Amino acid sequence: MLLRVFLRYRRTVILSVALLVSFLFMTLQVRERGPLVDLVERGLVLTVTPFLKLYAAVTGTGSRLWVNYVDLRNVRAENLRLQEEAAALREEVRRFAEAGQENARLRRLLDLPESREFELVTAQVIAKDTTNWFKTILINKGSEAAVRRNLPVISTEGLVGRVVEVMPGTAKVQLLTDPVSSVGALLQEQRATGLVTGDRGQSATVKYLPLMAEVRVGDAVLTSGMGGIFPKGILIGTVTAIHRKSGALFQEAAIQPSVNFGRMEEVLVITGERGSGPPRARGVPPAAER
Amino acid sequence: MIRFLLGLLLVTLLQTTLAHRVGVAGIRPDLYLLFLFFLSFRVRSEAATAMGFLLGLYQDAFSGAPLGLHAFTLSVGGFVLTGVAEGVDASRIFPRLVLLALSGLALGTLAQLLLHFFRLDPPVSALVTVVLPTALYTALLGGAVLGASRLKAALEVRL
Numbered sequence: 507m508l509l510r511v512f513l514r515y516r517r518t519v520i521l522s523v524a525l526l527v528s529f530l531f532m533t534l535q536v537r538e539r540g541p542l543v544d545l546v547e548r549g550l551v552l553t554v555t556p557f558l559k560l561y562a563a564v565t566g567t568g569s570r571l572w573v574n575y576v577d578l579r580n581v582r583a584e585n586l587r588l589q590e591e592a593a594a595l596r597e598e599v600r601r602f603a604e605a606g607q608e609n610a611r612l613r614r615l616l617d618l619p620e621s622r623e624f625e626l627v628t629a630q631v632i633a634k635d636t637t638n639w640f641k642t643i644l645i646n647k648g649s650e651a652a653v654r655r656n657l658p659v660i661s662t663e664g665l666v667g668r669v670v671e672v673m674p675g676t677a678k679v680q681l682l683t684d685p686v687s688s689v690g691a692l693l694q695e696q697r698a699t700g701l702v703t704g705d706r707g708q709s710a711t712v713k714y715l716p717l718m719a720e721v722r723v724g725d726a727v728l729t730s731g732m733g734g735i736f737p738k739g740i741l742i743g744t745v746t747a748i749h750r751k752s753g754a755l756f757q758e759a760a761i762q763p764s765v766n767f768g769r770m771e772e773v774l775v776i777t778g779e780r781g782s783g784p785p786r787a788r789g790v791p792p793a794a795e796r
Numbered sequence: 797m798i799r800f801l802l803g804l805l806l807v808t809l810l811q812t813t814l815a816h817r818v819g820v821a822g823i824r825p826d827l828y829l830l831f832l833f834f835l836s837f838r839v840r841s842e843a844a845t846a847m848g849f850l851l852g853l854y855q856d857a858f859s860g861a862p863l864g865l866h867a868f869t870l871s872v873g874g875f876v877l878t879g880v881a882e883g884v885d886a887s888r889i890f891p892r893l894v895l896l897a898l899s900g901l902a903l904g905t906l907a908q909l910l911l912h913f914f915r916l917d918p919p920v921s922a923l924v925t926v927v928l929p930t931a932l933y934t935a936l937l938g939g940a941v942l943g944a945s946r947l948k949a950a951l952e953v954r955l
Binding site for chain 1: 805808809811812813815816819821822823824826828841842845846848849852853854855856857858859860861862863864865866867868871872875907910911914915916918922925926929930
């Protein structure tokens with residue numbers, strides 16, 4: 507009887523079940539992601555991850571071979587150029603060493619702590635977001651490499667984003683250009699603080715900047731260290747435009763992130779500070795850790 | 797079924813690794829919708845709905861979207877497209893492209909409404925900056941695929 511009813515209305519039944527399950531999944535994530543959603547998502551990601559890692563390994567090897575071939579062709583000219591550059595850099599290193607010693611002396615005089623050094627995990631980007639709504643990437647390091655939720659992710663160019671989901675062998679990273687992302691920011695020159703949010707494109711916006719701050723195009727924007735996730739002083743980007751609306755309490759600035767997210771292949775996850783525990787997971791309740 | 801699962805794997809690999817390389821101003825074609833669109837001309841309504849659901853789950857799992865968002869929209873897409881596809885002349889490219897562009901617009905708007913319902917609040921401008929360009933780009937790519945398959949068929953007849 508039941509089977510007969512199902513067969514008769516199977517189109518409607520299948521559609522209803524699909525919509526109900528989808529809606530249920532979305533509802534379960536409104537406040538905090540539940541274990542059921544995590545389990546399903548991990549299962550889906552794990553079925554494709556081996557192929558993504560294989561693809562990344564093959565394209566990585568191919569890319570390296572090509573780069574090596576191109577390097578060999580240009581090695582003589584490159585050698586001469588590097589010798590000149592090395593001479594200039596030696597002079598620069600000497601000046602930096604002087605400045606470093608002076609910095610250490612002044613820090614001792616002012617009783618300031620030494621600069622922090624981070625424990626980093628290098629990871630390869632193996633997949634990018636499948637939609638145009640959000641901006642996330644998948645990296646090839648997960649829970650086995652001490653990657654945890656809310657850890658900051660950087661590259662050699664600056665801030666990338668933060669880890670939002672961790673699975674065995676992979677982790678999902680929310681880029682700073684994601685519309686849901688927000689990062690405490692500090693203008694390097696003006697020392698004014700604001701909040702960087704993504705805008706679905708390749709750029710981002712610094713909101714809530716004080717009206718009195720004289721923001722200029724080209725100003726560097728750094729992480730402010732507020733919010734408990736990102737360490738202070740990481741380069742986010744540079745100001746490209748300033749928006750002041752009449753009657754508004756704050757001003758906004760469009761910024762160009764220092765990281766080229768389109769060409770990003772490797773990232774660094776900050777898993778802790780040397781000589782201390784994980785710095786950026788502080789303030790995150792244990793229940794939020796996954 | 798095996799062919800569908802292989803197609804699902806291929807679409808996921810292409811969407812996560814190569815689609816951004818052909819992106820224009822950050823907008824990439826939606827290969828999941830394209831795959832579902834072509835399926836809807838070949839399978840029955842209930843199969844297209846289930847396939848749309850599975851495609852959507854994978855699309856959500858590899859994005860920052862809440863799990864279920866695209867599972868919802870592509871389930872609706874599979875169900876509706878099979879019904880509409882019956883009335884479309886499959887031998888003509890233009891009506892199929894219009895249908896593909898319209899389905900991209902409709903499902904994008906549905907996603908926008910769902911995001912709004914779940915308090916993720918995308919701006920209304922996203923209809924113009926995300927939904928419309930994605931639908932048009934996907935339709936353009938669909939046109940290229942249809943044109944290429946038509947050309948291949950014509951060459952095979954001549955040979």
